[in-house]
Amino acid sequence: MDSNSLYYSLELVAGSGSTLNVEQRTALQTSLVILKKNYKFRRVLFWGKILGLKEDYFIAQGRGEDEMQDKKTLYSFNCMDWLLLPPATDSMIEEVSKSAKGRFVGDPSYVYEHFEIRRQGGRDDALQKEEIKVNEESRLAVTVHQIDKEASVVPRGAFIKSPHGLVQVNRSFGGLSHAEAGKLDNFFHFSEAKNLKKKSILEMSDLNPAIDFLDVLSDDIPKGSWSLQLECASRVLVLRSLLWLGLTFYHVPMTPQHGYIYIGDGTKNLDLPFML
Amino acid sequence: MDTTDGNQDKSEERLLSAASLKTFMMKASTESNLNLYDHLTCLLIKVMDEQPQNVVDVIEDMSRDVKQVCFEDNRSTLRDLPQTTAAELLAEQQRLLFSQPEETDQEEELMETPLPNVSEIGFYMEQAGVGLGREEMQRVFLALKQLVDSQALLCCRLWGKILGTESSYIVAEAEYREGEEEQSTEEVAEEEERKADVRENEMDPLPHSTYKALPAVPKEALGTGANKFLYYVCKEPGLPWVKLPSVSPAQITAARLIRKFFTGRLDTTVVSYPPFPGNEANYLRAQIARISAGTQVSPQGFFQAGEEEGDEEDEAPRDSYEMNPDFEGVAVAEMAESLSTWVHHVQHILQQGRCTWVNLAVKPGEDSNEEGEAEEKEEEPDEPEPEVGPPLLTPLSQDAEMFNTPPWTSKVSSTLTSQHAVAVLRSNLWPGAHAYACGKKFENIYVGWGLKHAGEGYIPAVPPLAQREYPSGPDITEALDPSVEEEQVLKEALEEQQADKEEMEDSDEQEEEDDD
Numbered sequence: 170m171d172s173n174s175l176y177y178s179l180e181l182v183a184g185s186g187s188t189l190n191v192e193q194r195t196a197l198q199t200s201l202v203i204l205k206k207n208y209k210f211r212r213v214l215f216w217g218k219i220l221g222l223k224e225d226y227f228i229a230q231g232r233g234e235d236e237m238q239d240k241k242t243l244y245s246f247n248c249m250d251w252l253l254l255p256p257a258t259d260s261m262i263e264e265v266s267k268s269a270k271g272r273f274v275g276d277p278s279y280v281y282e283h284f285e286i287r288r289q290g291g292r293d294d295a296l297q298k299e300e301i302k303v304n305e306e307s308r309l310a311v312t313v314h315q316i317d318k319e320a321s322v323v324p325r326g327a328f329i330k331s332p333h334g335l336v337q338v339n340r341s342f343g344g345l346s347h348a349e350a351g352k353l354d355n356f357f358h359f360s361e362a363k364n365l366k367k368k369s370i371l372e373m374s375d376l377n378p379a380i381d382f383l384d385v386l387s388d389d390i391p392k393g394s395w396s397l398q399l400e401c402a403s404r405v406l407v408l409r410s411l412l413w414l415g416l417t418f419y420h421v422p423m424t425p426q427h428g429y430i431y432i433g434d435g436t437k438n439l440d441l442p443f444m445l
Numbered sequence: 446m447d448t449t450d451g452n453q454d455k456s457e458e459r460l461l462s463a464a465s466l467k468t469f470m471m472k473a474s475t476e477s478n479l480n481l482y483d484h485l486t487c488l489l490i491k492v493m494d495e496q497p498q499n500v501v502d503v504i505e506d507m508s509r510d511v512k513q514v515c516f517e518d519n520r521s522t523l524r525d526l527p528q529t530t531a532a533e534l535l536a537e538q539q540r541l542l543f544s545q546p547e548e549t550d551q552e553e554e555l556m557e558t559p560l561p562n563v564s565e566i567g568f569y570m571e572q573a574g575v576g577l578g579r580e581e582m583q584r585v586f587l588a589l590k591q592l593v594d595s596q597a598l599l600c601c602r603l604w605g606k607i608l609g610t611e612s613s614y615i616v617a618e619a620e621y622r623e624g625e626e627e628q629s630t631e632e633v634a635e636e637e638e639r640k641a642d643v644r645e646n647e648m649d650p651l652p653h654s655t656y657k658a659l660p661a662v663p664k665e666a667l668g669t670g671a672n673k674f675l676y677y678v679c680k681e682p683g684l685p686w687v688k689l690p691s692v693s694p695a696q697i698t699a700a701r702l703i704r705k706f707f708t709g710r711l712d713t714t715v716v717s718y719p720p721f722p723g724n725e726a727n728y729l730r731a732q733i734a735r736i737s738a739g740t741q742v743s744p745q746g747f748f749q750a751g752e753e754e755g756d757e758e759d760e761a762p763r764d765s766y767e768m769n770p771d772f773e774g775v776a777v778a779e780m781a782e783s784l785s786t787w788v789h790h791v792q793h794i795l796q797q798g799r800c801t802w803v804n805l806a807v808k809p810g811e812d813s814n815e816e817g818e819a820e821e822k823e824e825e826p827d828e829p830e831p832e833v834g835p836p837l838l839t840p841l842s843q844d845a846e847m848f849n850t851p852p853w854t855s856k857v858s859s860t861l862t863s864q865h866a867v868a869v870l871r872s873n874l875w876p877g878a879h880a881y882a883c884g885k886k887f888e889n890i891y892v893g894w895g896l897k898h899a900g901e902g903y904i905p906a907v908p909p910l911a912q913r914e915y916p917s918g919p920d921i922t923e924a925l926d927p928s929v930e931e932e933q934v935l936k937e938a939l940e941e942q943q944a945d946k947e948e949m950e951d952s953d954e955q956e957e958e959d960d961d
Contacts, residue, residue, distance in 0.1 A: 180579065180580070183577055183578030184577055186893060188571060190571055190573070192861060222850060223854070271848065271850060272850050347530045398612060401580065401581065404532045434876060440903040443903055
């Protein structure tokens with residue numbers, strides 16, 4: 170959620186149970202302004218909080234000219250001193266998915282170890298032990314990357330893609346109507362589209378290439394991996410991801426206000442198919 | 446003359462052709478009911494009005510615009526149906542929360558009220574980083590007031606909120622009042638069974654299953670164990686509160702095995718394996734009981750054990766406590782530092798699904814607690830080992846670690862002004878359960894999905910082995926066909942036997958004759 174409307178937005182997503190206390194909010198108001206200046210971001214988002222066993226990670230995201238490509242993620246423990254997270258590479262994702270298990274600890278230098286036993290040439294005696302070591306900072310980077318990829322949400326029309334491929338905030342976005350806001354079809358994943366190329370020409374003909382350049386939430390598998398509700402006296406539309414428990418998105422219909430926040434333990438809900 | 450006539454003729458002719466062209470142009474289209482003449486007139490008027498540059502290049506677009514306007518005009522004659530939004534409907538419901546009470550007596554106000562100070566709790570909760578939002582908290586506060594007034598409750602507490610996929614539940618905990626009776630669902634079930642029996646008698650009797658279910662563990666009486674408190678839920682503040690049914694041990698044990706999201710509708714059936722006995726209201730109640738037992742904590746010394754126990758039966762777990770009037774409060778830093786300053790004040794639920802163990806080997810009919818325990822002491826040979834959980838007011842430092850994660854995370858709400866901070870405790874076993882303590886005040890709240898932390902991944906229970914269709918015995922096992930030799934051997938043997946028998950009989954007869 171945009172740092173400029175943080176106070177207001179936090180109040181709207183508080184229905185999920187987690188908020189920030191006043192000290193943290195005020196600290197963020199100060200530090201995110203400095204962050205924006207130092208890193209020359211166009212805008213800064215407060216991304217959320219990952220709960221560790223000892224300490225919690227507060228996460229902010231800076232956006233450049235292209236909202237989708239120019240992203241930088243930073244983390245902090247006290248909401249004041251921010252540290253840059255490395256971008257998640259494919260090899261890092263693979264290593265983290267193999268070794269990192271359980272809850273976050275709250276120490277970026279904590280090392281997760283994983284032994285992989287490989288059999289060479291089919292002979293039993295030639296076992297090779299391979300050790301994979303991953304520190305928690307890279308796990309954090311990968312987790313933030315994955316949540317952004319699988320669960321970041323924007324309403325339809327809030328972002329536009331220019332013919333040059335630049336993704337920017339749509340200044341003329343006036344919000345979804347009450348009827349539109351009740352349907353998952355009008356919400357997009359804010360990450361590179363994957364399902365769009367698989368669509369038939371018939372389905373594509375209805376789409377507006379400037380707006381419909383993202384994947385629709387209603388195509389997610391399994392069906393029902395989003396919980397859509399009206400909250401705050403039914404004025405605010407709230408979407409909760411059931412795959413990443415803790416991700417809450419809000420949109421006030423008929424206004425351009427929208428945003429999402431993740432406050433959770435940073436583990437994916439792999440039991441989802443059993444739970445619906 | 447000729448020329449003038451010719452001119453006249455020509456002009457007449459022209460007029461005529463013009464007229465015919467005009468009529469042609471004025472012919473209405475069968476599809477759109479427009480005609481070209483009017484259309485061109487409109488188009489030219491539009492051109493004259495707007496006077497755009499390079500008219501000739503954009504005339505097609507303008508023509509289309511003109512047609513579109515006609516179409517829109519037609520559509521606008523439809524009357525707009527006013528749409529009622531969910532917000533409007535809810536606002537009507539919530540208006541009642543804000544109605545002014547009719548004259549309240551001053552004396553009554555001074556008396557201790559069962560209504561908790563939710564605003565204060567909300568303030569401390571916000572320090573702890575938990576909450577429902579300030580406005581929502583105020584609405585919940587008013588809804589609780591409505592509940593207390595309508596149900597005349599003795600004591601009431603905001604238990605928390607359970608999120609569902611379609612809507613959420615706000616849960617209020619109320620103390621059980623003496624004499625309050627609940628129509629037990631078991632009786633209803635029995636009645637239904639009887640009805641079913643009657644029906645079966647009428648029909649063709651079907652083969653009966655020989656399967657006998659294990660004896661059901663009896664429910665705990667209202668006001669004790671897992672049924673110590675009553676719970677009311679509502680979907681939104683302002684909507685009616687619904688009382689949850691009491692929980693049975695079978696429901697608790699089944700709820701331990703399944704992992705399901707709540708939908709937000711109390712009457713939905715819980716589709717799961719192993720099957721859950723009851724609908725979502727029962728499931729909700731079972732989860733509330735489990736969460737309460739696991740996560741309701743208080744600072745050590747706030748409660749003390751009730752006076753009446755500890756004398757006769759040492760093994761019987763304590764089930765009551767009272768407020769300690771001498772409680773001074775524990776320093777916040779100390780509370781955040783060590784878990785031993787916190788204690789559980791809700792009884793542990795045993796494997797059996799009850800807080801107090803009941804002996805199932807005892808004949809049914811004597812299911813009251815005391816009798817069960819009395820019989821326990823007689824020590825029958827095949828007596829099962831009685832289950833004993835940790836006693837009430839056990840410190841949290843004795844909680845078991847599961848899935849390599851410590852069960853609790855504690856911290857101070859503020860690092861900058863730690864003098865006035867509150868100690869915050871967060872459960873890792875039940876994500877969403879929080880507790881705070883500050884001086885003599887403490888509170889527990891749960892806001893979450895109502896699910897326990899499952900570690901690496903949930904593994905559903907495997908169905909039991911299929912029962913055998915028939916008991917296997919010598920009469921139905923298939924034997925190998927005997928060969929000819931074997932048959933002959935058998936035949937000879939039989940003949941010999943026969944011969945022996947005859948001989949025997951003969952001798953018997955002889956003997957009999959002798960006897961006579």
